[in-house]
Amino acid sequence: MRKKIVAGNWKMNTTLQEGIKLASEVESLSTQVPSDVTLIVCVPFTHLTEVKKVINRTLLGAENCASEVSGAYTGEVSAAMVASTGANYVIIGHSERRSYFNETDETLAKKVKLALANQLTPIFCIGELLSEREANIHFDVVKKQLQKGLFDLSAEDFGKIVIAYEPVWAIGTGRTATSEQAQEMHYFIRNTIAEKYGKEVAKEISILYGGSCNDKNAAELFANPDVDGGLIGGASLKAESFIAIARSF
Ligand code: PGA
Numbered sequence: 001m002r003k004k005i006v007a008g009n010w011k012m013n014t015t016l017q018e019g020i021k022l023a024s025e026v027e028s029l030s031t032q033v034p035s036d037v038t039l040i041v042c043v044p045f046t047h048l049t050e051v052k053k054v055i056n057r058t059l060l061g062a063e064n065c066a067s068e069v070s071g072a073y074t075g076e077v078s079a080a081m082v083a084s085t086g087a088n089y090v091i092i093g094h095s096e097r098r099s100y101f102n103e104t105d106e107t108l109a110k111k112v113k114l115a116l117a118n119q120l121t122p123i124f125c126i127g128e129l130l131s132e133r134e135a136n137i138h139f140d141v142v143k144k145q146l147q148k149g150l151f152d153l154s155a156e157d158f159g160k161i162v163i164a165y166e167p168v169w170a171i172g173t174g175r176t177a178t179s180e181q182a183q184e185m186h187y188f189i190r191n192t193i194a195e196k197y198g199k200e201v202a203k204e205i206s207i208l209y210g211g212s213c214n215d216k217n218a219a220e221l222f223a224n225p226d227v228d229g230g231l232i233g234g235a236s237l238k239a240e241s242f243i244a245i246a247r248s249f
Contacts, residue, residue: 002204004222005162006246007040007123008236009063009210010047015041020049023054030057032071033246036128037229040089041236042123045077048085055209061089061123064097079114089170090115091231092122095168105148107233112150116157123162123231124149125210126189130169138167142185143192155197163207164231165189170211172233179220182209186226215244222249 006234014022023041033039037114041249042061043051052060060083066076072248082090092115093108115122126145150158165185177185188206192204209221210231221227229249236242 002228003205004036004249005037005038005040005208006242007042007089007208007229007231008197009042009094009231009233009234010044010236011063011096012044013139013237014044014047016047016050019043019200020050020054022237022239023051023058026242027055027058029239033248035141037246037249042067042089042091048082048087052086059089060087060246061091062087063094064092065090065092065111065115065120067076067107067114069114079111079118079120081086083118083120088121089123090120093125093170095125095166097126099226103118105145108149109152112153112161116158116160121160121162123164123208125164125166125231127166127168127211135166138185139188142189146189146192151196158197159201159204161205163189163205164210166210166231169182172212174212176212177209182221182227183224186224190226192228192229215241215248218245218248
């Protein structure tokens with residue numbers, strides 16, 4: 001079902017103690033967030049179990065999971081391990097994973113399937129580079145990411161996914177997509193989904209915007225008909241600003 005969602009992506013920030021404090025603050029301010037908004041914190045693997053203990057209204061997610069089930073993959077954390085902490089969500093395919101850790105569409109498709117098999121909701125990230133937007137191929141790039149990462153799924157499984165459109169040039173740069181640019185791409189994404197899975201499925205998918213979203217610009221971005229919320233990096237590291245974003249619908 002299409003939901004309003006605000007998800008924090010803490011990335012590689014906070015020690016365990018700082019993370020527990022931040023999650024506790026988010027949880028105590030979460031009473032100010034309308035009940036129809038799903039509030040999620042996606043935290044480092046090391047924090048999952050302890051953060052789970054201090055949240056209730058706020059839901060828990062990981063920032064990644066392995067593309068293999070289990071076994072000799074030193075340093076990896078499987079979808080089953082993530083699920084066993086009580087997390088319900090996992091970010092898959094963030095542009096930082098795609099670029100710094102060479103994660104391919106094929107790897108990401110495997111991760112999505114493992115997440116679903118373990119009852120985790122993937123927050124699947126797509127988005128173009130600045131050079132791709134300037135070359136006017138941003139729609140093609142995003143369509144390919146959708147097709148290669150997700151379009152292998154059954155309609156039933158696809159319906160469980162949350163999509164995050166994050167133009168890479170807007171991530172951590174302070175340069176947000178304009179409200180028009182966000183709506184235009186979200187509409188395109190929903191349309192592309194409708195062509196593959198039908199209008200009913202497309203209508204129910206939550207599509208989040210990510211990239212320098214903050215408490216100043218969230219309201220304008222979220223007011224668009226195809227923008228169902230945000231994936232928030234920097235501004236999720238302060239409880240007040242994160243909660244202010246979640247109150248922006
Ligand atoms: P940002 O990050 O809000 O700091 O731009 C968003 C993201 O990478 O998910």
